[in-house]
Amino acid sequence: MALFGTDGIRGLANSELTAEIALDVSVAAAHILVESSSNKDHQPTAIVGQDSRASGEFLEAAVVAGLTSAGINVYRVGVLPTPAIAHLVAELKCDLGVMISASHNPMPDNGIKLFARGGGKLDDAIEARIEARMGEEWKRPTGRGVGRVVNDESATERYLQHLLASVETPLKGLKIVVDCANGASSSVAPEAYRRAGAEVIAIFNQPDGWNINDDCGSTHLHQLRAAVLKEGADVGIAHDGDADRCLAIDALGNEIDGDHILTILARGFKARGKLTGNTVVGTVMSNLGFMHAMKESEIDVVTTPVGDRYVLENMIANNYSLGGEQSGHVIMRDLANTGDGVLTALQLLQEIVRTGKTLKELAASMVRFPQVLINVKDVKKENLEKSSAIADAVRVATGQLGVSGRVLLRASGTEALVRVMVEASSDNLAEEVARSLAAIVKTELR
Secondary structure, eight states: OOSOBTTBEEEEBTTTBOHHHHHHHHHHHHHHHHHHOSOTTSOOEEEEEEOSOTHHHHHHHHHHHHHHHTTOEEEEEEEOOHHHHHHHHHHTTOSEEEEEOOTTSOTTEEEEEEEOTTSOBOOHHHHHHHHHHTTOOOOOOOGGGSOOEEEOTTHHHHHHHHHHTTOSSOOTTOEEEEEOTTTTTTTHHHHHHHHTTOEEEEESOOOOSSOTTSSOSTTOTHHHHHHHHHHTOSEEEEOOTTSOOOEEEETTSOEEOHHHHHHHHHHHHHHTTOOGGGEEEEETTSOHHHHHHHHHTTOEEEEEOSSHHHHHHHHHHHTOSEEEOTTSOEEETTTOSSOOHHHHHHHHHHHHHHHOOOHHHHHTTSOOOOEEEEEEESSOGGGGGGOHHHHHHHHHHHHHHGGGOEEEEEEOSSSSEEEEEEEOSSHHHHHHHHHHHHHHHHHHHO
């Protein structure tokens, strides 16, 4: 099995993802970084950050050790959101960024995300080269050839200034609740919203190393919903553990997912002449309601495989300015080089102030189609495309749903499972078709 998944390396910390792996990956990345540098006299530099997991402490130590032992100078920035690392790599003109995080996963997991020069995520080919070089024999630098470590205490403020530079319309008059998931945004998100002019109530912003994503954050919205209703807030904002996602709750407690947010931003971008190519980039998992909303707004949509890296690749290739995922990853290329949950929230909140509409009113422009997702586990996913029985079942289901629904079967990139997704005009129909297809997938691929 490949070490890298759709978003770096991820696994159970100190079991699947060990200090040894972290060190080896860092050394291999350093070697490729040095070899690809056009300036051989330049000593490369790297930014290293982490989310609030306790395991990030030993993994960070291993990453820093690997990089410096291979001759890379390291700026250690501590606990910051993943998009902060991407931004700082670009701002400081570093050669590499390393973020130690498992995003929205439970606390026992952790991960390693790598960023290239300019702050973009590494492409698949470079990740494959890094994996192939792990554990190789190499000549170690000595003396002045080893890397140095700098604890960069100004990184948080520089990232905050970057976020606030995107605020053209102050958030005065808005009362918001932000759920920081006891993660990497616990300090910067409330501070950014306050400086932008909002009245801010922060919840789950006291990380202790163990409580990240624990019944809070973007994967557990009930806590935020309760707080919004209790406080009489205009909006609730939810981040995940590394704050590259943003979901929301309106004043009445309704969930506003990534497709709703992308709809609102796309319309706002178009109105202000900032939607390049009159196109927004989504994924194959974007809700059918999003597609219909964009058609009504006369905005074109292109779709990519699931994963914000693929959204970004398409945006770069075609010079598009806006894209994102249902999960709340939103990329605005004029403002950042990766998905940024805090930046997304700032843009969403500005749309509320600019239009004078409530979040509920803005979100009403997209009617979400009922969607059912079933993970069919322990199957031979590699045979998915070979099964004529599954292909026939999908054709029948697609005909049954017509223009008011759709079917998507997708093999997981990291697990032995197939995801069966069905959208339909009603919950019952979506559930019925999804369960029928899941049964066929299980029978055919067991």
